[in-house]
């Protein structure tokens with residue numbers, strides 16, 4: 001008998017019934033505790049699985065390890081339930097199968113393919129960027145070219161506008177200034193003045209032959225026989241007195257003489273050369289006369305413009321009732337210069353029209369009344385008689401009127417103009433002369449004859465159609481332009 005059993009037997013022999021009961025209770029409680037512990041342990045492990053043969057799990061794990069690569073960060077260790085070898089069988093666990101890992105080769109190929117794809121994508125993006133940049137550059141260049149072309153076009157247009165403006169200004173200034181007197185006298189200068197210049201340009205001594213040539217030039221120069229004779233005699237006398245032996249001095253002497261004649265210098269000088277002056281009387285009445293076509297109506301229009309520009313109020317009287325067109329022509333001027341006009345019907349009495357104009361001028365306090373008259377008449381009456389009547393009637397409309405009889409002569413008529421001037425002067429008493437159309441004739445020398453023979457002040461010379469082409473006559477300027 002083992003000692004422990006012997007001890008137990010001895011001790012049992014000494015025990016009481018209560019002791020036995022106590023021991024039995026203790027043993028029972030111990031058995032209950034063990035049974036509870038076993039049950040708890042089983043519960044934790046789950047229901048018992050089928051018997052797994054030894055080594056099966058390891059093989060399975062190896063197989064899975066080669067086929068299924070672990071996901072990143074996932075442990076390869078099998079779940080603890082399956083690892084407990086020989087333990088109570090664990091219930092079958094659903095293990096999620098991770099995707100099969102690519103082989104290293106496939107992974108590298110995939111990586112390379114991915115890299116190549118990225119590189120390709122990068123190249124495509126770069127190319128697209130380059131193309132976009134190129135497109136923008138071309139667009140920018142096109143825009144710049146367009147802007148340049150636009151700027152050039154604008155500059156060209158501005159230049160053209162400037163040029164046109166300049167041209168217009170020049171044209172206007174020219175029209176305002178009119179032709180220069182020298183330009184207006186060009187034909188005359190190239191006519192008889194050229195011949196005189198030719199006479200004195202040789203430098204030869206002035207002898208009888210030179211004087212004979214001078215005589216011929218002067219007598220064919222439309223200055224009138226009387227004036228030509230006077231100029232020639234003066235030259236002969238001075239040559240005789242040996243005062244003028246060289247041609248340049250003779251030319252100078254001639255020029256001096258012409259200047260004196262034009263300035264109405266000498267005995268009986270009227271001191272009246274130059275533009276029309278408006279006296280104190282109101283209205284200051286100017287009766288404009290002359291043969292038909294000499295330039296009366298045009299001269300009235302130009303004169304009205306000048307007087308208006310000088311600050312005078314002007315009224316026009318259409319005393320030429322010979323044809324309707326004459327009245328219309330004056331009306332156009334009246335409109336242009338902004339002056340009122342009194343017109344009669346075609347065929348009306350010229351004197352009555354002028355009378356009405358002066359009366360109205362007086363009533364309205366106008367400064368100057370310019371009366372146009374006819375160069376021809378529709379009646380059988382002689383022109384001069386009719387004009388005398390007009391003058392008389394005007395005098396009845398206003399005290400002292402007309403204050404000036406202005407004779408308009410056409411320079412192209414040459415010596416004939418001198419004859420007309422004499423006639424008009426005798427009939428009406430001419431106070432001033434306007435010599436028109438000097439620009440169209442070589443007979444400008446006629447002014448010398450007019451001044452010399454009639455001693456009537458030349459007020460204006462006409463060298464063209466514009467207002468500025470009617471120039472106040474300044475003898476020194478005229479001589480300058482003639483002998484230039």
Ligand SMILES: Nc1nc2c(ncn2[C@@H]2O[C@H](COP(=O)(O)OP(=O)(O)OP(=O)(O)O)[C@@H](O)[C@H]2O)c(=O)[nH]1
Nearest residue numbers: 292293294295296297298375436437462463464465
């Ligand atoms: N070139 C030039 N032409 C002029 C000048 N003065 C007038 N004329 C022109 O001469 C022409 C006749 O001028 P008018 O003013 O109608 O002459 P008018 O004396 O009134 O003529 P009647 O009414 O028919 O008696 C017109 O064509 C004018 O333009 C001038 O100084 N130079």
Ligand SMILES: [Mg+2]
Nearest residue numbers: 296297320326
């Ligand atoms: Mg007329």
